[in-house]
Amino acid sequence: MIIDLTETEMILSFTEEMASYGYRYVAFNTDIVNNADTIEFFRSSPDAQEYCLVMTNDANCYINKPIDPLLEDLRALVQSGLDLSLIEAIDLTGFARRLRDRKELLENNLNTNKMNQKNFEYLRDQLKYTGFGETFDAELKANMMKGDKDFKIMHTGIMNNGLPNKDTLTVELNFKKSDQTDLYFFNSYHVNLKKEENKPGLEQTFYINNDSGSITMKEAYNLMEGRSVNKDFRSKEGESYNSWISLNFKDADNNGNFKFNQYHQNYGYDLEASIAKHSIKELDTPQYKEDLMNSLKKGNLQSVTFVAGGVESKMYVEANPQFKTINVYDANLNRINQREGKNQKQGESEGQSSGKDLNVNQENSDDSEKTDKKMHRKIKSKSI
Structure with a gap:
């Protein structure tokens, strides 16, 4: 039914x-703009139908409707807050339903926007705390708005840590939408570490664990450089524990991912005691000492100052949990301390696994001195 909007309140009152x-029942001409004078009312449906049959001809088409939907539409129109002076006429049929649908759509869009904003903020924080900063905020939001089932974000950086040699790190961030909701999840990131041009890089996928154990980009780089990282993890039973981890470059899973060696807290590696055996200037200052310990736990090759006979010299150190010591390098990154006796080699088999699962989608495996030497030949950078 098309009605004259200036007559809305009059039509509602009369109806x-x-x-x-x-x-x-009401009957009306569908080809004209109706007002209170053009609408006919009937007590029964047959009477309304008979009226429409009589009045319909080549020039006019009459139909009849129950009165209750008309009342609902008129009341919805009056309460809608529309400026009726700006519109001359409106098709009133189903107005109340259309208004409800519009409100529901707006509410759903509002809720979806709120949910997507919270989802975006959560993913943004995940990227930030995984070491990717805030570089991808705009790209992340744009991909989420597309609504695709999954998407990837690419990142390439140079990891030279202040040294002449530069390593190219290409990272592929993987996002996937839930099958049950419109929420996206940051599932993993794939790293390609290329040390020389025109040669294939070393590749590894690192999985995101929301509760514990997620590996940051810098830690991933250090692991792929052959160093060890100290992390807090949670077992499948939900129990928290601390462990050193390193990549086993001799053992990969079916997807080509290197498995992890694990040196559990019960393995007995004491980083502080190991580094205290050396005359390092930074150990004399509590703040510098704390910074040094934290850096080594992240797997960094850390610059330090050795003092011997009153002479200071710049060297580099890294944690070596497998042999319960630290590795020392001179300013040119030549290894200057060898392992302190065969008794340290017992660490290859003792205590690597305490019956708890490492929650990084990898398994433990054995090390060997040969593997360790091979890994350390690869080290060509210091920490930031």
Whole structure:
């Protein structure tokens, strides 16, 4: 039914009055703009139908409707807050339903936008705390708005740590939408570490664990450089524990991912005691000492100052949990301390696994001195 909007309140008042008298049906001309004078009211459906049959001809088409939907539409129109002076006429049929649908759509969009904003903020924080900073905020939001089932974000950086040689790190961040909701999840990132041009790089996928154990980009780089990282993890039973981890470059899973060696807290590696055996200037200052310990736990090759006979010299150190010591390098990154006796080699088999699962989608495996030497030949950078 098309009605004259200036007559809305009049039509509503007249229709309510007729309904109070027991009239249950209305009939009207679909080809004109109706007002209170052009709408006819009937007590029964047959009477309304007969009227429409008589009035319909080549020039006019009459139909009849129950009175209740008309009342609902008129009341919804009056309460809608529309500026009726800006529109001359409107198709009133189903107005109340259309108005409800519009409100529901707006509410759903509002809720979806709120949910997506929270989802975006959560993923943004995940990227930030995984070491990717805030570089990808705009790209992340743009991909989420597309609504695809999954998407990737690419990142390439240079890891030279202040040394002449430069390593190219290409990272592929993987996002996937939930099958049950519209929420996206940051599942993993794939790293390609290329040390020389025109040669294939070393590749590894690192999985994101929301509760514990996620490996940052810098830690991933250090692991792929052959160093060890100290992390807090959670077992499948939900128990928290601390462990050193390193990549086993001699053992990969079916997907080509290197498995992890694990040196559990019960393995007995004491980093502080190991580094205290050396005359390092930074150990004399509590803040510098704390910074040094934290850096080594992240797997960094850390610059330090050795003092011998009153002479200071710049060297580099890294943690070596497998042999319960630290490795020392001179300013040119030549290894200057060898392992302190065969008794340290017992660490190859003792205590690597305490019956708890390392929650990084990898398994433990054995090390060997040959493997360790091979890994250390690869080290060509210091920590930031």
